[in-house]
Amino acid sequence: MRLRGRLGTALVLAGVVGLTTTACFGQAGSSGGSAQSVVFANTGGALAEVFKQNAYGDLSAKGITVSEESPNNEAKLTAMVQGGKPTWDVYYSTPYTAIGKCGTLFEKIDYSRIDTSGLDPAQMSECGVPVLNSYFVLVYNKDKYGANPPTSWADFYDPAKFPGTRGIMNFAKDAGMETALLASGVPSDKLYPLDYDKAFATLDKIRSDVRFYDTGAQQTQALQSGEIDMMLAWPGRAYDAAKSGAHLGVVFDKPLKYFDVLTIVKGAPHADAAYALINALLGQRNQQAIVDRLPYGAVNSAVGRSSDPAIDAFVADDAKAKGTVVVRDNDWWAKNLDEATRRWTTWVNG
Known part of the structure; x- marks a missing residue:
């Protein structure tokens, strides 16, 4: 099996935790052996609920109890590891954090212990196993723009042609710079290294039209209330707003x-x-539940897309994006x- 980048033979799960809430799921003990436990630091919310209802039940039957801590915070993780007494086992992470902190915050993954059938080798790194696919997309208020909606990132960055408030998550990693470059005409295959200027x-x-948000819940509320006319959005949070009555459209041109x-x-x-736990999260039951409940894509190729049109409306793919x-x-x-974070913070505060 060929793996992308610096792949090794050990598995690492990274997480992010600041404020911590812990909940135990499953029954310890089984007829086959002694009880075990595992602590999973993840993002909480609807996705964690899917994990609880599907993957954790399979583990419970094997005598493994899952405890969750969320939201996951890298500073807390770093302090734990540097102190030599981590209490977390599996950490829900970005792929670039798993790559950059491989061997320092995370263990190398022993892929002989992972069921990799159905996974994309290009998404597998030495310390990170893919669990969910998604896209940053442009979401807009249909009531605001009517018959003349935005159709591209260029429209998002053109307040003269498309007046209205914009929403962006206040983190360098959340595609503000990439989409700005795409809007300015940079070809997709020439996007990196990012041209900051x-x-x-x-x-x-x-700048005068943008609002910055720090949490997914804020993003949902801004879309739901009409505070924001366009959002560089996480599809899950846009879907949440739509379920609560927001009249939203999605642009699938150059989704990231x-x-x-x-x-x-x-x-x-x-x-x-x-x-x-990792194998349970990658399993077909849990992966199918993700796409059936939320507007994300499975990483297990044996799993199809959602049959719910309300969910599928927020799911990007190659066909919708027309290549x-x-x-x-x-x-x-x-x-x-x-x-990139330093540059982003300087611009936001400038």
């Missing part, structure tokens, strides 16, 4: 593809149970996250 020149065009990964924390106290899908360069982000 050109990106911020385009972002300057919407991303995926999330599972990692194993460096020095994880329950490594065996961590591998069992314009842009794939994020995670190796570039692994090397440049700190500098």
